[in-house]
Amino acid sequence: MSTFERLAQLLAAELALDPVRLVPEATLESLEIDSLRMIELAFAVEDAFGVTIGAEPAQLMARVKTLGDFAAYVDELLAAQAQGAGEAAP
Amino acid sequence: MRRVVVTGIGVVSPLGNDAASFFEALAAGRSGVRRLSGRFHERLASPVGAPVDFDAARHFDAARVRMLDRVSQLALVAAAQAVGEARGFLDGLDRARGGVFVGTGMGGAHATDDGYHTLYGEGSDRLKPFTVLLSMANAPAAWIALEHRLEGPNLTYSTACSSSAVAIGEAARRIAHGEADAMIAGGAEAPLNFGTMKAWEALRTLAPADPADPSASCKPFAKDRAGLVLGEGAAMLVLEERERAAARGVHIHAEIAGYGLATDGVHLTRPSVEGQAAAMRLALADARMAPGDIGYVNAHGTGTQANDAVETAAIKRVLGAHAARVPVSSTKSMHGHLLGAAGALEMAAAILALGRGMVPPTRNLRAPDPECDLDYVAEGARAVPLGAVMSNSFAFGGTNAVLIARAA
Numbered sequence: 001m002s003t004f005e006r007l008a009q010l011l012a013a014e015l016a017l018d019p020v021r022l023v024p025e026a027t028l029e030s031l032e033i034d035s036l037r038m039i040e041l042a043f044a045v046e047d048a049f050g051v052t053i054g055a056e057p058a059q060l061m062a063r064v065k066t067l068g069d070f071a072a073y074v075d076e077l078l079a080a081q082a083q084g085a086g087e088a089a090p
Numbered sequence: 091m092r093r094v095v096v097t098g099i100g101v102v103s104p105l106g107n108d109a110a111s112f113f114e115a116l117a118a119g120r121s122g123v124r125r126l127s128g129r130f131h132e133r134l135a136s137p138v139g140a141p142v143d144f145d146a147a148r149h150f151d152a153a154r155v156r157m158l159d160r161v162s163q164l165a166l167v168a169a170a171q172a173v174g175e176a177r178g179f180l181d182g183l184d185r186a187r188g189g190v191f192v193g194t195g196m197g198g199a200h201a202t203d204d205g206y207h208t209l210y211g212e213g214s215d216r217l218k219p220f221t222v223l224l225s226m227a228n229a230p231a232a233w234i235a236l237e238h239r240l241e242g243p244n245l246t247y248s249t250a251c252s253s254s255a256v257a258i259g260e261a262a263r264r265i266a267h268g269e270a271d272a273m274i275a276g277g278a279e280a281p282l283n284f285g286t287m288k289a290w291e292a293l294r295t296l297a298p299a300d301p302a303d304p305s306a307s308c309k310p311f312a313k314d315r316a317g318l319v320l321g322e323g324a325a326m327l328v329l330e331e332r333e334r335a336a337a338r339g340v341h342i343h344a345e346i347a348g349y350g351l352a353t354d355g356v357h358l359t360r361p362s363v364e365g366q367a368a369a370m371r372l373a374l375a376d377a378r379m380a381p382g383d384i385g386y387v388n389a390h391g392t393g394t395q396a397n398d399a400v401e402t403a404a405i406k407r408v409l410g411a412h413a414a415r416v417p418v419s420s421t422k423s424m425h426g427h428l429l430g431a432a433g434a435l436e437m438a439a440a441i442l443a444l445g446r447g448m449v450p451p452t453r454n455l456r457a458p459d460p461e462c463d464l465d466y467v468a469e470g471a472r473a474v475p476l477g478a479v480m481s482n483s484f485a486f487g488g489t490n491a492v493l494i495a496r497a498a
Contacts, residue, residue, distance in 0.1 A: 039294055058395040
């Protein structure tokens with residue numbers, strides 16, 4: 001399963017969203033993911049993927065606008081972790 | 091409307107345990123932020139904070155200490171200092187017209203944390219007998235009233251990070267409206283226990299420890315700001331009706347000239363330019379002042395990405411062209427974020443700045459942010475004649491409180 005698919009599954013479970021809406025182009029805004037929801041999601045992503053998201057919610061949201069962005073960010077974290085290079089810059 | 095003045099300032103802070111030492115450290119740009127080494131602190135992702143160097147045994151006997159959470163200990167010592175400085179404050183006071191208003195966000199958080207550790211961590215079924223009395227949020231205000239026998243209104247405000255600015259503003263109103271003659275008003279917070287810090291860590295608002303220099307971890311208004319640093323302490327003011335203080339000939343630090351209270355009403359945690367601006371406008375109107383009358387703004391300046399940009403925009407919206415000229419600083423860069431006690435400690439800093447004609451700096455601001463383009467006094471304290479000062483306090487929950495003091 002791709003990172004995006006795993007992320008979509010997690011989002012569907014966490015936020016009780018219709019999976020049909022969870023496409024890479026979907027913006028966080030359109031899914032009503034605000035800074036508080038983002039804190040919950042970051043927590044869930046850390047648990048599910050075994051990564052550490054160091055960024056403040058505001059920094060994270062400045063960079064991650066869509067679900068596709070979010071999956072790419074998680075991939076970066078996974079890659080950085082695999083190299084033992086710590087976390088990716090937010 | 092009666093006028094309200096400040097005749098006593100008590101401070102127990104990460105930068106010293108009296109008002110003079112506190113301000114001296116601020117002016118020197120010293121930081122009280124350091125690596126923490128208390129119980130379980132090694133399990134924090136970012137084990138930095140701004141603790142108070144405080145030995146309870148120097149102030150209270152053992153039986154008394156068992157009755158007092160750390161937050162009440164800090165509050166009582168700050169209140170006693172303020173009362174001591176406001177010489178004769180209690181003489182001839184109708185005790186029913188003297189009150190205590192305290193702001194605190196978390197209350198007796200050490201007692202709560204200790205209790206849970208005993209129950210869940212140690213598996214014991216026996217809690218300390220006074221756990222309720224230590225942890226209740228109104229304990230600091232109640233103890234101060236008991237200590238100084240003040241029998242008028244006794245209230246505890248909990249509006250998160252604006253709690254003690256609200257306490258001071260509301261206490262000043264009681265006196266202005268003739269419902270009280272003298273009040274002790276301020277805030278206290280003791281959040282450096284493991285449970286409270288972990289809760290803040292989970293909210294992803296705490297700054298990581300600066301790898302080169304932990305004391306520089308809180309960087310308000312800087313491009314590389316990455317969150318707030320928690321601090322503990324208490325600050326208490328003695329507020330009196332002006333004629334009463336003048337008749338006694340006691341030193342008057344300043345007049346409480348304005349108080350503005352406005353709520354964002356849009357989001358639980360995301361700050362709003364309009365909500366912050368509304369509180370500043372109301373405070374100016376209450377003080378009957380124009381933007382140009384404000385000589386210094388002690389900013390809320392938490393060091394989070396969200397607050398500092400929004401606060402900068404709000405200051406510009408309210409002060410207009412004057413915003414480019416007025417010195418604005420965040421003393422949180424040095425004493426950390428005292429949450430419910432922040433408003434009182436920062437109002438104390440602003441009043442001391444007013445009295446001394448000295449603006450404290452914003453420490454750790456080396457990387458400018460285009461979104462934060464005011465004069466943050468980053469280079470060090472600045473001597474400036476001051477006629478009036480503003481102190482901003484904004485909060486989770488959206489309760490924004492702004493206080494203005496005028497030279498007496």
